[in-house]
Amino acid sequence: MAGLISAMEGFCVIGIVIAAxxxxxxxxxxxxxxxxxxxxxxxFVASPCLMFDILADEKITEIFHPSILVAFFSAMAVGVIFLILNRIFFHLKAPDATIGALNSLYLNSNNIGLPIATYILGNPALVAPILVMQQALFTPIGLTVLDVTTKGKVSAKEIAKQPLHQPLLIGSLLGILVSLLNARFGFSIVPNFIRDPISMIGDAAVPMILMAFGMSLHGTKPLQNKGNIPAIFTVAALKNIVMPIIAFLLAYFVMGFRGTVLYGCVVLAALPTGQNVYNYAARYNVGMTFARDGILISTMTSPIFIAIIAALLS
Structure with a gap:
């Protein structure tokens, strides 16, 4: 019960800032x-500073905890499930099906993940492995498929450049590097007069993220394309229900996790779809309303299922 109360208090904090x-x-x-x-x-500024500040003080064994395997395989599983369902029921074209798969597996590790990891799980560093995995693996794969299905060719140069356009990934990798060097030399290699302003800027990340998300809800009119509604609700169900169930099964029965590690794996698996998917859809001009509505519906329903997970597992 204490865990559920903590989760509800966390949602209250997040909800008030979003409402503002x-x-x-x-x-x-x-x-x-x-x-x-x-x-x-x-x-571009606050979130990279936050991730750097968090990871620079984390042990490398905690940053790349075995729980990342749960996140990876549960994400891949729901992506494959969506593609199978599309083949049987929805018959979306390849680019739209790719957007649907990304909608199903891509976690909002920044806008929602950071606040939830901070206020509900109590450790914002938990999202770092997911962020690195998505930006370094899922994004290049997704963009490669979109290149092939929309242009008929692959731009290897553009795919290779993708990580360089991700400030969060850069901030995370720099933080990991500093963590390694701190462990190697036995002291903090970044002096306080440099570290303190980075920390100050990073502290602004979560409030700005939540307020910007609240602003995005004003004037939104979802589900205008009626033909995509079954696929949209399928994406939301895969993201908010099926993926946490798969994460639980993997974490509990395969990895043997218990307690807070198990709880964290399942809660993070219930995060809504990341807004990056809409950016990718817009870049290739495919499935934009599908991406936007999938993100919105999964974002609206995610707190319900995270509350249920908190009641069952916390």
């Missing part, structure tokens, strides 16, 4: 570009 962003957008505080500015600042 929604109200600010409704009252036009900050003007029409406020959400864009907050998103850009959090994505």
């Amino acid at each position: 962003g929604y109200i600010a957008a409704r009252m036009r505080i900050g003007g029409p570009q406020a959400q864009y500015v907050l998103n850009r600042l959090s994505f």
Whole structure:
């Protein structure tokens, strides 16, 4: 019961900040570009600083905990399940099917994952392995498939450059490097006069992320394309129900995890779809409404299932 109360308190904290962003957008505080500015600042500046600050103090064994295997195989499983269901029922074209698979497996490790890991799981570093896995593995694979299915060719140069365009990945990798060097030399190699401003900027990441998300909810009109509704709700079910179940089965029966590790694996598996999927859809001009609606529905339903997980496992 204590874990459920903690989860509800965490959702309350997150919900209040999101509501503040929604109200600010409704009252036009900050003007029409406020959400864009907050998103850009959090994505390119504050969140990389936060990940660097967190990971620089983490032991490398904790950063690459075996739980990353649970995240990887549960994500791959739901992606494959969606492709099978598409083949049988939805018959989406290859680019749209790729967006659907990404909608099913791609975790929102930044906008929602960081706040949930911070306020519900109590350790924001838990999202780092997922973030690295997604940006270094799932993104290049997804973009390669979209290249082939939309252009008929692969731009190896563009695929190889993708990690260089991901500030969160860069901040995470730099933090991991500093963690290794700290362990090697036995002291912190980054002096406080440099580390302190990085920490200050990083502290702004989660509030900016949540307020920007709240702003994005103002004026949203989902499910305008009726033909995609079955696939959209299938994506949400795969993301918020099937993936946590698979994560639990893998974590409990295969990896032998118990306690907080098991709880963390299942909660993180229930995160909604990452907003990056919409960016990829927009870049290739395929499945944009499908991506947007899948993200929105999974984001709206995710807290319900995370609360259920907290009641059962915490």
